[in-house]
Amino acid sequence: MQKKYLTATYYFDIESPEIQELIADYTLVPESEKIARLYLKVRDGWRYSPFNIGLTAKHFKASSIFRKNEAHCIDKSILYIAGLRALGIPARLRLAKVSNHIAVERLEKKLGTSEIAPHGLVEVYNNGKWVKCSPIFNKELCALYNVEPLDFDGSENAILQEYNSNDLKFMEYIEDYGSFKDVPLDFIKETFKNMYPSLYDVFKNENEITI
Structure with a gap:
């Protein structure tokens, strides 16, 4: 039943040298x-940036993401899923709409809103059940915004922190788009276009931008 969440695809190129290097240890x-250690490697090994955006197939390919220093939430989720599948652990992508409530000035200036969509998460099949996690916010970023970094070992959900350590609203889930066995590029593009129509026009001439 979970076999389809172990397979290689164009995006989850689990046999590539890059992904084999990712899981080598x-x-x-x-x-x-495996689940816990690979999670930490992806969480902290690639700095989270919501400002580096691409809407091409190559942008969302796990081996391409591996070669970057920073990555968007969907990118980091794809990388973790590819590593898990390469280790024989079923994993899939989940997408949602979220709202960021802390340090949103630059985000709102660039996007026109504090809402991010689609936002990427990971679902891991472990001990007979699907468990959600967010390998997104690296520990340095969490320290900057006074948020406890999330840990994950596959035993229970570890998704975005609702409040920071000062009990200020941090992240909020607004809408759930469901789970996907592969990267739904057309859905991602359409959601992005609906959320940020003026920014989407930029991609007519650029495959990948830093906003």
Whole structure:
């Protein structure tokens, strides 16, 4: 039943040298440790940036993401999923709409709103159930905004923090778009176009931009 969430695709190119390098240190450790250790590597190894955006197939290819220093939420989710599948652990992409409530000035200036859509998450199949996680906010960013970094070992959900350590609203889920066995590029593009029509026009001439 979960076999389709283990397969390689254009986006989850799990046999590529880059993804094999990503998982090289975790192939011989217990499964629960694979989940936790790879999660930390993706969470902290690529700095989160909501401002680097691409809407091409190549942009969302796991091996291409691996070669970057920073990545968007969908990008980091794709990378973690590819690594999990390469380790034999079923994983899939989940998309949603979220709102950021802290340090939103630049985001609102660029996007025209504090809402981010689609936002990427990961679902991992472990111990007979699907568990959600967010390998997005690296620990340095969390420290900057006084938010506890999320840990994840596959035992329970670890999704975005609703409040920071000062009990200020941090992130809020607005809408759930469901789960996907592969990267739904057309859906991502259409959602982005509906959310940010003026910014979408920029992509007529540019495949990838930093806003």
